[in-house]
Amino acid sequence: MLKIGNVVLEKGILLAPMAGVTDVGFREVCQMCGAEMCYTEMVSAKGLYYGSEKTEDLINFAPNTKYKAVQIFGNDSEIMSKVIASFGTKYDIIDINMGCPAPKIFNNKEGCYLMSEPELAEDIIRKCVQASKVPITVKFRLGVSQDTKNYIEFAKMCERAGASAITIHGRTRQDFYSGKVDLEAISEIVKAVSIPVIGNGDITDKESMQRMFATGCAGVMIGRGALGNPQIFSELIGVTPPLTRSQALGSHITRLKEYFSDDYINKYMRKHFLWYLHSLPNCKAIKAKIVTAPTLTEALNLALDALKGL
Ligand SMILES: Cc1cc2nc3c(=O)[nH]c(=O)nc-3n(C[C@H](O)[C@H](O)[C@H](O)COP(=O)(O)O)c2cc1C
Numbered sequence: 001m002l003k004i005g006n007v008v009l010e011k012g013i014l015l016a017p018m019a020g021v022t023d024v025g026f027r028e029v030c031q032m033c034g035a036e037m038c039y040t041e042m043v044s045a046k047g048l049y050y051g052s053e054k055t056e057d058l059i060n061f062a063p064n065t066k067y068k069a070v071q072i073f074g075n076d077s078e079i080m081s082k083v084i085a086s087f088g089t090k091y092d093i094i095d096i097n098m099g100c101p102a103p104k105i106f107n108n109k110e111g112c113y114l115m116s117e118p119e120l121a122e123d124i125i126r127k128c129v130q131a132s133k134v135p136i137t138v139k140f141r142l143g144v145s146q147d148t149k150n151y152i153e154f155a156k157m158c159e160r161a162g163a164s165a166i167t168i169h170g171r172t173r174q175d176f177y178s179g180k181v182d183l184e185a186i187s188e189i190v191k192a193v194s195i196p197v198i199g200n201g202d203i204t205d206k207e208s209m210q211r212m213f214a215t216g217c218a219g220v221m222i223g224r225g226a227l228g229n230p231q232i233f234s235e236l237i238g239v240t241p242p243l244t245r246s247q248a249l250g251s252h253i254t255r256l257k258e259y260f261s262d263d264y265i266n267k268y269m270r271k272h273f274l275w276y277l278h279s280l281p282n283c284k285a286i287k288a289k290i291v292t293a294p295t296l297t298e299a300l301n302l303a304l305d306a307l308k309g310l
Contacts, residue, residue, distance in 0.1 A: 002036075002196055002219035004165045005135035007067050007092055009036040012219030013209075013236055015226055016200060017041050017071040017095065017139070025255035026272070028062040029248040030226060033241055034233035037067045042097045042111075045074030048083045059091075060259055071139070073097035075109045077124040081131035089133045096128060098140040098154075101173040112173040115154055116144050122161045129162030139167040139200075142185050145174040155189045155197075167198040167221055187215035209236050228275025245310040249276050253300060266296040273303045280306060 002012035015022060015030045017039035022030075027038035040059045047055030061068045068091040074080045084094055098121055100111025107113075114121040129136045138158045143149035149172060158166050168189055170181035181201030190197045199217035203209050204225040212220045225232050230248050234241035243251065252272070256265050270291045277283055277290075286306045293299035 002165075002198070004093060004137065004196060007037065007135070009067075009219060011036060011237055012198070012217075013233060014069075014198065014219055014221045015039065015233075016221045016223035017097070018223055020271070021227065023058075023256060023268075024060040024062055024259060025252035026230070028065070028255050029230040029243060029252050030233055031062075031064075031066065032243060032251070033230045033248070034237045034239065035222075035226075035230075037069050037093070038065075039069045039071050039095060042071045042073045042100060045072045045076070045080040045083045048072070049079045057259060062255055067092040069093040069095060071095040071097055073100060073105065073110050075114065075120065075124070077120075077127040080124055081127040084128050084136075085131040087132070087134075091134060093135055093137055094128070094132060095137045095139055095167070096125065098138055099169055099173075101141070101176050106173065112141055112144060115140055115150060115173070116148070118150065118154060118157050121154070122157050125158060125161035125163055135164035136162065137165045137167065137198075138163045139169070141169050142172045142182060145172055148172075149185070151185055151189055152192050155193050159193045159195050163195060165196040165198060165218075166193070167200055170199070170201045181212075183211060183215050186212070186217060190216040203236075204232075206236060206238075228272065228278050244307075245276060246304050246307045249273075249300070249303060249307065253296070262296040266293065266299055269296070269299065273299060276303060277306055280310075 002009040013036055015035040015038035019041040022041050030038050043055050043058045059070050070091045097111055098114040105111035142151045168186050170186050186199045196218035198219040198221050199212040199215050200221040203212055203222050209220055231241035273290045283306055290299050290302045
């Protein structure tokens with residue numbers, strides 16, 4: 001069981017925050033399939049502070065969402081804590097991104113860059129915790145590079161600064177997504193802190209999830225394994241998926257339509273369509289048609305046709 005303040009996750013199975021992926025509809029279908037908490041993608045604290053509607057659109061939640069978990073990124077503790085104070089109790093958990101390796105974020109001294117400035121990171125966490133009415137969690141990697149792994153000190157710092165839980169993607173920034181996730185490092189972190197640790201990286205089935213739980217972590221977070229495959233959560237908890245893949249795709253889009261225009265969704269969903277079709281053989285031609293379909297209705301009908309029976 002994973003307990004973070006009032007948030008209680010029986011199995012401790014979460015959907016990872018993924019930029020451009022974990023939208024309101026996708027999070028909803030993952031929850032329906034068994035994900036116990038689904039983070040929004042990382043949203044800019046500055047964007048929220050200056051009232052960007054585009055940023056606010058990223059943190060919508062379906063009405064039946066059990067736990068609303070928002071991830072923010074930034075490097076300005078004043079702005080971040082003001083944004084968090086303005087949230088009040090609107091969300092259940094706020095996560096701070098200290099692991100994003102993308103050059104655009106890192107070079108702006110945000111995301112994983114903060115692992116190279118633990119004092120700044122500590123100030124951010126501390127001020128955010130003070131300003132927040134709900135638990136603050138932090139997600140990070142093993143360090144910026146193989147030579148500068150500081151995950152133990154960083155994990156202890158998060159605890160000291162008041163974080164209620166931490167998520168570790170067991171790679172460095174330098175690794176990006178290459179090599180294998182370092183489970184040994186995750187188990188070292190579990191031993192080093194008393195707050196719950198959520199293990200993340202390379203979970204694609206029950207076996208890889210069990211290997212992650214064997215580190216002693218209280219929860220696991222699934223990212224790429226869920227792309228086009230929200231049913232992975234049913235597989236992981238050992239139940240029959242409540243939705244077929246077609247139904248998941250349909251529900252995903254129905255929810256998005258409440259917030260966005262068809263034209264926007266048609267373009268945005270292209271990558272999701274391809275993921276939903278990932279396991280189908282010989283569908284190159286149909287995929288090409290979907291990503292060039294002029295309307296959402298056409299793209300969706302083509303995808304549903306290809307997914308018939310799935
Ligand atoms: C497309 C994509 C977008 C991501 N965006 C975020 C993000 O917004 N915030 C974050 O903390 N991690 C982000 N990540 C990292 C994932 O949350 C996760 O840590 C990583 O993919 C490793 O887990 P996995 O092996 O289960 O995919 C992203 C990953 C991918 C593939």
